[in-house]
Amino acid sequence: MLSRLKALTNRLNAQKSTGSNTSHGKRISSKNSIKHGLNVKVDFKSSDTYASLKSLLVKQGCYPFEAADIATSLFNYRRVMDAYYESYIQPEEVDEFNWNMHLPGVHRALEEMSKDSEVTASETLSVLRVFARSQRDERRRGGPVFRRTVDCHKLIRYQRHSISRLSKAIRSE
Amino acid sequence: MNDLVKSLAPFLSSPKLLPGESESEFQASLEGLLSELENPSPLNIALVTQLNECLWWIKRHTVDKELLLHESMARILSDADNFIDDLLEKAELTVSDLRARGFKDAAKHLKIADELIHRQYQTMRHLQRSIDSVDFKSRLIKRMDLELADLKNKALTIDVKPS
Secondary structure: OOOHHHHHHHHHHHHHOOOOOOHHHHHHHOOOOOOOOOOOOOOHHHOHHHHHHHHHHHHOOOOHHHHHHHHHHHHHHHHHHHHHHHHHHOOOOOOHHHHHOOHHHHHHHHHHHOOOOOOOHHHHHHHHHHHHHHHHHHHHOOOHHHHHHHHHHOOHHHHHHHHHHHHHHHHOO | OHHHHHHHOOOOOOOOOOOOOOHHHHHHHHHHHHOOOOOOOHHHHHHHHHHHHHHHHHHHHHHHHHHHHHHHHHHHHHHOOOOHHHHHHHOOOOHHHHHHHHHHHHHHHHHHHHHHHHHHHHHHHHHHHHHHHHHHHHHHHHHHHHHHHHHHHHHHHHHHOOO
16 A cells, blocks of 8 residues: 555656647647557548558449548458468567576675675565566567467458458448 | 459459468469359459458468467466476476366467467358359359340341341
């Protein structure tokens, strides 16, 4: 439980953390939570390729509104599959330093460093625990194949949604 | 058929292959599927291209399942902080034991890879149904056209019959 004084201090300090001030900073921070961008609505209708595909489908015998629906669904499906490919080839990077860190060696180095200082053994151990936790977290996420499998899995609901939409658009034609 | 494929090129992103994957193999598989089409139309071709991509994803994820296992086995060995030979000797561990332990460790991720493969199969089923639907419609339209032409001819012959 936080003391009243601590809570007040936190609140006062929070006043200083108001995020980006400049328009450039705001533009960057607006993309902070964007991972794959598939939740962002895209207007395909303004693109030339969309219009060409639509006219190709109309020539094939679709009504214009059906052609528009099919073209939008196909573009949307492609967008999902492109994001799927990107997630596959660029998984979250493995932190090699953390992964390969030799903890007994780190422990020895910390003890050596704290010899002539006021740092106590328990403080050294708590620093070592931080290193160990960070290594454990890194290894738990696995190597590149583990990571890309998990990353792609996050997108399968988008694939499911986009393919059923495409299939529906075609079959209601 | 090639003209149709070319006309669709701007809408379908070019095959995104991984290093080591053969583009000619990808194209051969696509051409094989395209040759199965009875009535090639832009939409059918676009759908078959997506279907071919799904097949490739299934291949990739299947290879990944084996890689997951290898990665997991390598991690077990590196965690042991010892030479492989020593580890196998001291712990009386055979390579198949190691594989079994690797499988146990990677079980969760292997299940995820299976789900990814299953998703591609589901997507292929959607695409197949869509292709069938487009194919059936174009055949239906052709048949209706023929029947209409036949009816028109019959109507004309009635008109020109002497009274």
